[in-house]
Amino acid sequence: MTGGAALDALFRPSSIAVIGASATVGKAGNAMVRSLLGFPGRLHLVNPRAGRIEGRAAVPSLAEIDGPVDLAVLVIRAEAVPAALEECGQAGVRAAVVCSGGFAEAQPDGELDEGQGTGSSLQDQARAVARRHGMRLLGPNTSGFMNPLDGVLANFVPDVRLLEPGPLAVVASSGGVNLAACFAAAADGLGVRLGVGLGNAADVGFADVLAYLAGDGATRAVGIQLEGVDDGRELVAAVAELAAVKPVVALKAGRSGVSAFARSHTGRVLGDFELGRAALRQAGAVVVDDLGELVDALRALCARRMKPRAAPGVGVVTAQAGPGILMADVLRARGVSIPELEETTLKGLGRLLPPLTWQRNPVDTGRPQETFGAVLAEVAADPQVDALLVYALEEGDAVDPEAALGTPGVAGELPVVFGSGGPAGALDERQRALAGVAVPVYRTPERAARAMGALVDDGRAQHRLASARVRPAAPLPPEVTRLLASGPPDEHTAKAVLDALGVPTPERRVCPDRATAQAALAELGGPVVVKVLDPGVAHKLAAGGVHLGVHGPASLGAALDAIDAIPDRATAGYLVEAQAAPGPELLVGGFRDSAFGPVVAVGPGGSNVERLGSPALRLAPLSAPDVDEMLAALGLGLAGDEGLALANVLLAVSDLLMGAPQVSEIDVNPVRLTPSGPWALDALVVLDR
Numbered sequence: 001m002t003g004g005a006a007l008d009a010l011f012r013p014s015s016i017a018v019i020g021a022s023a024t025v026g027k028a029g030n031a032m033v034r035s036l037l038g039f040p041g042r043l044h045l046v047n048p049r050a051g052r053i054e055g056r057a058a059v060p061s062l063a064e065i066d067g068p069v070d071l072a073v074l075v076i077r078a079e080a081v082p083a084a085l086e087e088c089g090q091a092g093v094r095a096a097v098v099c100s101g102g103f104a105e106a107q108p109d110g111e112l113d114e115g116q117g118t119g120s121s122l123q124d125q126a127r128a129v130a131r132r133h134g135m136r137l138l139g140p141n142t143s144g145f146m147n148p149l150d151g152v153l154a155n156f157v158p159d160v161r162l163l164e165p166g167p168l169a170v171v172a173s174s175g176g177v178n179l180a181a182c183f184a185a186a187a188d189g190l191g192v193r194l195g196v197g198l199g200n201a202a203d204v205g206f207a208d209v210l211a212y213l214a215g216d217g218a219t220r221a222v223g224i225q226l227e228g229v230d231d232g233r234e235l236v237a238a239v240a241e242l243a244a245v246k247p248v249v250a251l252k253a254g255r256s257g258v259s260a261f262a263r264s265h266t267g268r269v270l271g272d273f274e275l276g277r278a279a280l281r282q283a284g285a286v287v288v289d290d291l292g293e294l295v296d297a298l299r300a301l302c303a304r305r306m307k308p309r310a311a312p313g314v315g316v317v318t319a320q321a322g323p324g325i326l327m328a329d330v331l332r333a334r335g336v337s338i339p340e341l342e343e344t345t346l347k348g349l350g351r352l353l354p355p356l357t358w359q360r361n362p363v364d365t366g367r368p369q370e371t372f373g374a375v376l377a378e379v380a381a382d383p384q385v386d387a388l389l390v391y392a393l394e395e396g397d398a399v400d401p402e403a404a405l406g407t408p409g410v411a412g413e414l415p416v417v418f419g420s421g422g423p424a425g426a427l428d429e430r431q432r433a434l435a436g437v438a439v440p441v442y443r444t445p446e447r448a449a450r451a452m453g454a455l456v457d458d459g460r461a462q463h464r465l466a467s468a469r470v471r472p473a474a475p476l477p478p479e480v481t482r483l484l485a486s487g488p489p490d491e492h493t494a495k496a497v498l499d500a501l502g503v504p505t506p507e508r509r510v511c512p513d514r515a516t517a518q519a520a521l522a523e524l525g526g527p528v529v530v531k532v533l534d535p536g537v538a539h540k541l542a543a544g545g546v547h548l549g550v551h552g553p554a555s556l557g558a559a560l561d562a563i564d565a566i567p568d569r570a571t572a573g574y575l576v577e578a579q580a581a582p583g584p585e586l587l588v589g590g591f592r593d594s595a596f597g598p599v600v601a602v603g604p605g606g607s608n609v610e611r612l613g614s615p616a617l618r619l620a621p622l623s624a625p626d627v628d629e630m631l632a633a634l635g636l637g638l639a640g641d642e643g644l645a646l647a648n649v650l651l652a653v654s655d656l657l658m659g660a661p662q663v664s665e666i667d668v669n670p671v672r673l674t675p676s677g678p679w680a681l682d683a684l685v686v687l688d689r
Helices: 005-011 028-036 078-090 119-132 158-162 175-187 206-214 232-243 259-266 273-282 291-303 321-333 343-352 372-380 401-405 424-435 445-467 478-484 491-500 514-524 553-564 624-633 640-659
Strands: 015-019 042-046 056-059 071-074 095-098 136-138 165-172 192-197 221-226 248-252 286-288 314-318 387-391 416-419 508-511 528-533 546-550 573-578 585-593 597-604 616-619 663-674 677-680 684-687
Touching: 005 095, 005 136, 005 206, 015 028, 028 158, 071 078, 078 095, 078 119, 119 136, 158 175, 165 175, 165 206, 165 291, 175 192, 175 221, 175 291, 192 206, 206 221, 206 232, 221 232, 221 273, 221 291, 232 248, 232 273, 232 445, 232 616, 248 273, 248 291, 273 286, 273 616, 286 291, 286 445, 291 445, 314 321, 314 372, 321 387, 321 445, 343 372, 372 387, 372 401, 387 445, 401 416, 401 424, 416 445, 445 624, 478 491, 491 508, 491 528, 491 684, 508 514, 514 528, 514 553, 514 573, 528 553, 546 553, 585 640, 597 624, 597 640, 616 624, 624 640, 640 663, 640 677
Parallel strands: 015 042, 015 071, 042 056, 071 095, 095 136, 165 192, 165 221, 221 248, 248 286, 314 387, 387 416
Antiparallel strands: 508 573, 528 546, 528 573, 585 597, 585 663, 597 616, 663 677, 663 684
16 A cells, blocks of 8 residues: 555554464464464464464564564453553564453443453553554454455454455444455455454544555545544544545444444444434545445445536436336435436437337336447437446346447446346356446346445535535624623523624513513514523423413513413513514524534424424534535525525524534524524523533
């Protein structure tokens, strides 16, 4: 690999020492030795009893090794690791893999057998030793890594020796997922460049390995599996830098609330599932739902990458109508464009296909034979088509996919994904043959369509990254700084902050007593909204502190009575404000995530927000494409001045989070969309204590 010389000693060592090498079959120290037997460099086996292991002489300690050691692989008990790393550092070892468990993933307050302290403290010691000696550390609690191209298989699963070299890299929180992904790719004929299980990532983490892969000419696509992350911003930056030069496919764990299990696995909390996915997507990764989809996406992206496009169009050509319908369903569900073909294309297809076939896209060929390649070429040449999704069953002499896809103007010009069904042996042969023209083969229509969806997502991501000029956060007006310094904000103060940021709020009056409230009603006219004004009452509606449609002295008195009955009020004030025109209601908000920092959210709002759909999330500061995507996710068709006005609300929240670090949360719910624009009808600003 090129670039990232600091990790060359780890992933491309000239010499390796296995500390804890064992002659006992079944022990990890023996399995690691067997995995490394084919290593082309100098392999040293270290065991206090020396002897012979797998036909090789072992030495009792590192001190007995003649010559430098680039990489030490530690397969020993956790409590012995810090001392062993110290010995490695003094011997000049440049990198280490620690496979042992019993570190931060163990119970934080659990004592180890030898009374050496908690797993977390042992991990801290190991990291400190490595950093003191300038030694890079992979793990602890990892199965290791595989680099088949250079013959470095430092993994305690010996069957990694069966992996063939290829263009795929996998970087996973889990060593098990790393292995599962690499073996699944191998089963589909895709070789591995590098597979890394980060484990607890005490030193070497995602950002390090992704930066390393960005400079590696042999890697064509990178898959990542993420459980949890300490520094989300660092991860996002690393993914964005890598995605700018080669595709990244990401699988985020934690959909079903398994955080406790994950902490026992790698020592990290999974974090918010949707936020992690949104951050990875914002950084340019193709985000998938499961391991199978991860491998299918990587196969397609290793074969060919789509050119950057804001909305890539896919031409669907099928030799059987039913599979074509299934593929179109999958694509449309993912928001992929299947554009109607231009008239010149349709005229060309009309000369090639029977008149009763559907030809506008998807194109049903009606089981053609000699014309299949010409049909593909016609569709590929359409100006609106950026990629081809093709399906044809194995039917002997009915269709020759290799010849058809080899037609000039087809596979050599744009990405092609091929789906088929038939006997396994025939499909294996078809897959090997089409690999020569960079066309991946999938054995169901749905898998083929999802793989095409990954190509489209990557094309969109490239376009977004190229155009995503982050708008610098606007300096906060002095009035905002003054308001935030005045103490815990109540609703009026929160809305005054929004006013200063250019977000429209209703005309209102702060009323310290009932007489002032009666005067406010007379001044504003009806109807008005009457609310409790107390920063300690966050859920005003549930507490009986919000009254709509108040229009006269009697209804105002009833509203004030209900507010006065709220227990434990810290203040006696009321807020009386003009009632806004009706319209759809949204939630716009922001918060600070412990891993990813400032986050902006928009989604369905109102009193039942907890039961409505998930909001769209993006990391602040927002770029123009971020805002456009968030508005599009609402599905309201906002455009023109209406869309621009709501975009300004999102940008105001982003500016507040970026410019006022003391703000931990802002909740504007609802934002009502009225004919005169969006209005912030309620607001909550929470400051760090």
